Amino acid sequence: MLHGPAAPAEKDNASAWKAKLGIKLFWLYCIIYMGFVALAVFATETLKTPVLAGVNLAIIYGMALIVFAIILGLIYNHVCTKKENEMNKGAE
Numbered sequence: 001m002l003h004g005p006a007a008p009a010e011k012d013n014a015s016a017w018k019a020k021l022g023i024k025l026f027w028l029y030c031i032i033y034m035g036f037v038a039l040a041v042f043a044t045e046t047l048k049t050p051v052l053a054g055v056n057l058a059i060i061y062g063m064a065l066i067v068f069a070i071i072l073g074l075i076y077n078h079v080c081t082k083k084e085n086e087m088n089k090g091a092e
Contacts, residue, residue, distance in 0.1 A: 010088075012084065012088070013084075013087040013088050014080065014083045014084045014086075014087040014088070017083055017087070018080045018083065018084075021076065021079065021080065022076060025072050025075070025076055028072070029068065029069060029072060032065065032068065033065060036061050036062070036065060039057075039058075039061070040058070047061070
């Protein structure tokens with residue numbers, strides 16, 4: 001038994017714009033992540049340094065990467081929703 005999508009799919013006039021933004025945010029995250037990897041490879045002693053309340057830099061940096069990814073996702077969602085509304089309103 002097959003059925004269609006739960007909601008009707010409409011043309012998304014902002015899809016190309018959203019893809020470009022997603023790629024830019026992906027590369028931004030990659031650059032910051034590469035900093036973490038570079039420290040892990042070339043400056044392992046630096047990552048052992050206590051930074052905040054006795055917690056070392058590796059843990060702080062790793063947790064910051066997770067929080068940063070969530071923030072980037074929220075920013076992407078907000079900006080894309082705004083752009084979708086703007087571009088789809090003009091197409092009606």
